[in-house]
Amino acid sequence: MNSRSFLGHVLYAGAMMLASVMMHPAHASVVIAGTRVIYNQKDPEVTVRLSNEGGSPALVQAWIDKGNARAAPSTIDVPFTVTPPVSRIDPGKGQTLRIIRTGEVPANDHESVYWLNVLEIPPKVAGAAADANKLQLAFRSRIKLFYRPAGLSGRVEDAPAKVTWQLTSVNGKPALQAHNPGAYNVSFSGVDVVDGANTATFDDGGMVRPGQSETFPLKGTLSNASGARVHYHAINDYGGTVEGEAPLQ
Numbered sequence: 465m466n467s468r469s470f471l472g473h474v475l476y477a478g479a480m481m482l483a484s485v486m487m488h489p490a491h492a493s494v495v496i497a498g499t500r501v502i503y504n505q506k507d508p509e510v511t512v513r514l515s516n517e518g519g520s521p522a523l524v525q526a527w528i529d530k531g532n533a534r535a536a537p538s539t540i541d542v543p544f545t546v547t548p549p550v551s552r553i554d555p556g557k558g559q560t561l562r563i564i565r566t567g568e569v570p571a572n573d574h575e576s577v578y579w580l581n582v583l584e585i586p587p588k589v590a591g592a593a594a595d596a597n598k599l600q601l602a603f604r605s606r607i608k609l610f611y612r613p614a615g616l617s618g619r620v621e622d623a624p625a626k627v628t629w630q631l632t633s634v635n636g637k638p639a640l641q642a643h644n645p646g647a648y649n650v651s652f653s654g655v656d657v658v659d660g661a662n663t664a665t666f667d668d669g670g671m672v673r674p675g676q677s678e679t680f681p682l683k684g685t686l687s688n689a690s691g692a693r694v695h696y697h698a699i700n701d702y703g704g705t706v707e708g709e710a711p712l713q
Contacts, residue, residue, distance in 0.1 A: 492603035493518025494553060494584040499703035501580055501609040503544075503563065512561040514582065516553040523585040525550050526561050528578050528609060542578060543567030544609070569611050574647040574674035578609040608651070608671075616647040623648040624698035624706060627672060630713050631657070631689050638664055638682045640694065644672040651699040655680055657712075659692035 497513040516522050526546045527537040537549075545566045553559045561580075569576050584603045618626070623646045630641045640657065644650050654667040664684035672678045686692055694710045 492584055492605065493520070493555075494522050494524055494582060494603070494605075496580075496582055496605055496607060498607070500607055500699075500701070501563065502701050503565065503609060503611045505612060505614045509562050509564045512563065512580065513558055514553060514561060515558040516555055519555050520587050521555065522553050522587070523550070524553055524559065525581075525583040525585070527581050528563070529581060530578060533579070533606060537581075543569050544578065546580070563609070565611075569613070572613045573616070575613070575616065575649050576611045577649050577671070577673070578611065579606050580609045581606050608649075610649060612648075618646055618648070620648045620701065622646075623650050624652075624696060625708055625710070627696075627710070628713050629694045629710055631686070631692070632679060634679060634681050638684075638686055638689075640666060640680045640682060641677055642670075642672045642680065643677040644674055647674050649673055652680075652696055653699055653705060654697045656695040657682060657686060657692050658695060659686045659688040661688070662686055 493516050495515050495517055497515065501510055501512055503510050514524065525537070526549055527540065528542045528544045528546060529535055529537075529540050530542055543565055545564050547562045547564070548559075551559050563580070582605045584605075586602065612620075623644070626644070626646045627650055628643045628645070630643075632639050632641045638657075640655060642652075642655075649671055651669070651671045652666075653669050654665065656666075657664045662685055664682035664686050666680040666682055668680075670678055670680055689712065692712050694712060696708055696710065698706045698708065700706050
C-alpha cells in the first residue's frame with residue numbers, strides 16, 4: 465500500500481470513530497456541484513466540482529463504490545479512478561475531481577450504477593478549544609454515478625414512462641411493484657396512487673434498475689384499485705423532477 469492509499473485508509477477509518485459529546489448542531493462545509501454524475505462511454509473522463517463553503521480548511525477523501533456503503537475504499541474494486549483521492553480545500557475555494565474509466569464495465573447493453581463518495585474530515589482543533597469536550601464529525605456525501613454505454617436502446621428521457629406498475633402488498637399493507645423493461649436506471653423521488661377518493665403515497669425515493677423490479681411500500685389506503693392511476697416524480701440527468709402518469713397493470 466503506497467503512502468497516499470495508506471492516508472486514505474486512515475482518513476476513512478478515523479472518520480468512523482466517536483470522540484466525545486458535541487454541544488452544537490453541525491453541517492457539511494464541502495458541497496458537491498450536482499446530485500448525480502453521468503459518464504458516457506465516449507467520454508475520456510468526467511469532472512465533478514467540489515466547493516468549501518465553510519470557514520475552515522477541509523481535508524477531503526473521494527472514492528467510488530459498487531453499492532455497499534460500508535465498504536472501506538481500500539477493499540473496493542471498481543473500473544474507475546478518482547483523482548485526487550485526497551485533497552485539501554481552503555475556505556471559499558474549490559477542487560475538481562477527475563473520474564477516469566480504468567477498466568471494463570461488465571455490462572454494455574444497459575446502464576450501470578456506481579456511487580461517488582466524498583468524505584470531509586474537519587480540521588484538528590487547536591488552542592483552548594482543543595481541551596473542550598466536543599465531538600468532531602466527518603461528513604460523507606454519496607451520489608450516484610451512472611455509466612452509460614453507447615448505442616443503448618431508446619432514449620433516457622423516455623425511460624420513466626416505460627416503467628410498468630402493479631399493486632401488491634407488503635406485510636398486509638398496499639405496495640407498488642415497479643418493473644423497468646428498458647436499458648436505463650430510473651430514479652423516483654416519490655410515487656402517488658390515486659383512486660379518486662383516496663391517495664396512497666411512497667415518498668422515500670427509490671430506483672429501478674434495467675430489467676429489474678422494485679417494490680415500494682405505500683402510506684395510505686385505496687378503495688377502488690381497479691380505477692387507480694400512478695402519478696410518479698422521476699429524477700432526470702440534471703437532478704430535476706419530471707412528473708408523469710401511468711395506469712396500474
